[in-house]
Amino acid sequence: xKTERIILYAVLLAALCGCTQVKDVLRRAAGRPTSEEIxxxxxxxxxxxxxxxxRLDSLRSYQQAQADSLELLDRIKASRxxxxxxxxxxxxxxxxxxxRYYVVIGTFGSASNSKAQAARATAAGHETVVVPFNNGFTxxxxxxxxxxxxxxxxxQKTRTESFCPxxxxxxxxx
Numbered sequence: 001x002k003t004e005r006i007i008l009y010a011v012l013l014a015a016l017c018g019c020t021q022v023k024d025v026l027r028r029a030a031g032r033p034t035s036e037e038i039x040x041x042x043x044x045x046x047x048x049x050x051x052x053x054x055r056l057d058s059l060r061s062y063q064q065a066q067a068d069s070l071e072l073l074d075r076i077k078a079s080r081x082x083x084x085x086x087x088x089x090x091x092x093x094x095x096x097x098x099x100r101y102y103v104v105i106g107t108f109g110s111a112s113n114s115k116a117q118a119a120r121a122t123a124a125g126h127e128t129v130v131v132p133f134n135n136g137f138t139x140x141x142x143x144x145x146x147x148x149x150x151x152x153x154x155x156q157k158t159r160t161e162s163f164c165p166x167x168x169x170x171x172x173x174x
Contacts (some may be wrong), residue, residue: 003042072148074174082169083156091134094173099144101151102129102171103158107139131171141171 024034030050033041103110105121108114117140118128126142133139143154151170158164 006094049117059098069148072152075152076155076170079155082167083172084169085172089133089171092131092139095132096129096139097144097171097173098132100146100173101148102131102141102144102173103151103155104131104139104141104169104171105158105164107133108139109137111138114140117163121161124161124163126158139171 020035024036027034029031086092086097103171108117114130118130121128121140121142127144129141129144131139131141142158143151145151145154155170156169158168
């Protein structure tokens with residue numbers, strides 16, 4: 001009975017004075033976590049929650065980028081612009097192709113014609129690449145980029161240029 005009174009007074013004292021040391025002694029005696037252990041656990045939970053939210057944000061960003069890419073591919077398809085991978089074009093040399101996407105503004109059997117087209121595009125402010133084929137033909141590609149959105153903007157701009165033929169196409173460097 002005397003021990004129960006001491007414990008009761010200790011509990012009342014801890015509740016009234018708010019002393020964490022007394023509370024921790026009582027918690028430890030009851031097999032419960034101390035204030036420090038609770039704080040460590042709470043900090044770990046908050047860190048895990050922050051990491052989870054960061055992963056969710058990253059996933060949302062990736063999903064938005066995928067949706068944007070699909071929308072751009074639909075726009076390109078609707079514009080009736082042919083898209084070809086470098087590996088599907090027979091005899092195309094991928095040498096000198098640094099980027100994933102290019103707008104091809106002509107394929108020529110004559111080297112002088114391809115140089116002239118490249119010069120016109122360069123004079124209009126475009127970065128040009130002459131892409132050789134194994135059969136002697138050359139393609140003139142402009143405005144290499146790794147971003148589909150940049151490719152679409154460049155394609156729209158290129159179509160307004162005087163040197164741009166109607167049959168431009170997109171080369172995908174894969």
